[in-house]
Amino acid sequence: MKYPVDISVHPAVESFFDPQTNTISHVVVEQKTNACAVVDPVMDIDYAAGRITYDHADEIIAYIHKHDLKLEWLIETHVHADHLSAAPYLQSKLGGLIGIGEQITVVQDTFGKVFNEGTEFQRDGSQFDRLFKDGDTYQIGEITAFAMHTPGHTPACMVHVVGDAAFVGDTLFMPDGGSARADFPGGDAGQLYDSIQKVLALPDEMRLFMCHDYAPGGRDIMWETTVAEEKAENIHVGKGTSRAKFIRFRKARDATLQMPNLILPSLQVNMRAGVLPKGDGGKPMLKVPLNAI
Numbered sequence: 666m667k668y669p670v671d672i673s674v675h676p677a678v679e680s681f682f683d684p685q686t687n688t689i690s691h692v693v694v695e696q697k698t699n700a701c702a703v704v705d706p707v708m709d710i711d712y713a714a715g716r717i718t719y720d721h722a723d724e725i726i727a728y729i730h731k732h733d734l735k736l737e738w739l740i741e742t743h744v745h746a747d748h749l750s751a752a753p754y755l756q757s758k759l760g761g762l763i764g765i766g767e768q769i770t771v772v773q774d775t776f777g778k779v780f781n782e783g784t785e786f787q788r789d790g791s792q793f794d795r796l797f798k799d800g801d802t803y804q805i806g807e808i809t810a811f812a813m814h815t816p817g818h819t820p821a822c823m824v825h826v827v828g829d830a831a832f833v834g835d836t837l838f839m840p841d842g843g844s845a846r847a848d849f850p851g852g853d854a855g856q857l858y859d860s861i862q863k864v865l866a867l868p869d870e871m872r873l874f875m876c877h878d879y880a881p882g883g884r885d886i887m888w889e890t891t892v893a894e895e896k897a898e899n900i901h902v903g904k905g906t907s908r909a910k911f912i913r914f915r916k917a918r919d920a921t922l923q924m925p926n927l928i929l930p931s932l933q934v935n936m937r938a939g940v941l942p943k944g945d946g947g948k949p950m951l952k953v954p955l956n957a958i
């Protein structure tokens with residue numbers, strides 16, 4: 666696939682860190698017309714109390730209002746398993762279209778079974794406004810952005826490229842963080858390696874924006890690097906690490922990892938494009954399937 670890369674375009678990026686889930690949401694701005702997209706917005710949950718709030722999303726809304734931006738897209742890099750999406754909340758306040766990779770249908774099929782969803786839960790991606798295929802383009806104001814299919818962490822993962830800024834989702838972490846796990850249902854370490862190579866094939870100067878950072882070694886939280894830095898320094902895939910070595914390492918490491926705290930609420934909400942599931946009587950309600958994942 667030949668992607669329409671254009672690193673002569675430099676959108677502004679403002680980032681918002683969520684300390685509860687170590688997620689970074691980004692606002693990417695096309696400065697000529699003040700159009701913007703939000704990548705991976707987070708909805709707050711106190712899981713123990715079953716309480717949803719919107720402080721993180723409200724911060725993003727305040728930024729968009731303050732700078733008089735027009736929200737055109739709400740981009741999910743994938744179905745997150747560690748935080749809930751605030752895309753519908755942002756859409757209700759500011760408009761914009763919610764987009765995700767077309768392989769969402771695979772994820773919906775898998776977890777529709779896990780959560781024993783009935784036939785009213787559609788597994789065709791219709792909860793989203795746009796399903797991206799590999800190489801699809803879309804406009805943010807006058808910038809033509811594109812999506813690259815990067816499966817491995819999950820089947821629906823996409824990296825979104827806007828001029829010289831790429832939003833890598835959970836394909837890569839900062840060079841000292843390495844890569845994301847590949848052991849969720851539908852994940853695959855070999856596929857993840859191949860997807861990472863697609864990202865590393867972008868121009869060296871491409872700015873890469875992370876979805877997560879866990880501050881290894883106690884350093885400050887960071888979320889921006891470049892292709893050149895990842896190729897040189899990434900502790901899992903840098904310096905030309907082979908596919909076989911990566912797969913061996915990734916499988917051994919993943920076998921030691923606990924499930925994320927918020928995986929059960931996250932999947933139920935995010936596979937519905939961020940809309941809360943409903944229980945009996947139509948009230949918002951989550952399920953806890955036992956021994957299912």
Ligand SMILES: [Fe+2]
Pocket residue numbers: 743744745746747818835
């Ligand atoms: Fe993820």
